[in-house]
Amino acid sequence: MxxxxxxxxxxxxxxxxxxxxxxxxxxxxxxxxxxxxxxxxxxxxxxxxxxxRRWVLILSPLKVLQEDQRRRFHKMGINALVVNGGTWNAELEKILAVTG
Structure with missing residues (x-):
């Protein structure tokens, strides 16, 4: 590592x-x-x-920090999703059900 x-x-x-x-x-x-x-x-x-292919759950109280980390991870070639009350929908639920 x-x-x-x-x-x-x-x-x-x-x-x-x-x-x-x-x-x-x-x-x-x-x-x-x-x-x-x-x-x-x-x-x-x-x-x-x-x-x-590993999943890591990151809890953050700030939505702006969640989005910043998602953007940084994508730049590094790592898939990341922001899951909070503002992003939650049926499509996101399907993505998490398939990949989880």
């Missing part, structure tokens, strides 16, 4: 980012708490870089 991360972002991840990423790959539940801008996104992004 470190090599893939370094290739994608130009620097090595911190060990505190690798630990939750490894837990994801082991299919363990993970809770990451860190301040704004600390790099929490990379903790759940790493497993997606190494195994793009």
């Amino acid at each position: 470190t090599a893939k991360f370094t290739e994608q972002f130009g620097n090595e991840p911190y060990s505190w980012q690798l630990d939750p990423a490894e837990a994801f790959l082991l299919e363990l539940d993970v809770l990451v708490l860190a301040g704004t801008g600390a790099g929490k996104t990379f903790s759940f992004l790493l497993p997606l870089l190494t195994s793009p």
Whole structure:
């Protein structure tokens, strides 16, 4: 994961980012708490870089942050959906039922 991360972002991840990423790959539940801008996104992004068919659920209280992360993931070639009260509809429900 470190090599893939370094290739994608130009620097090595911190060990505190690798630990939750490894837990994801082991299919363990993970809770990451860190301040704004600390790099929490990379903790759940790493497993997606190494195994793009994997799903990660990200909970965010801000719709603007949800959309920003979706856009960034798409730029990296990672499929992402924003699911909230404003996006929920029958089509989205079908997509989640098929892929889940």
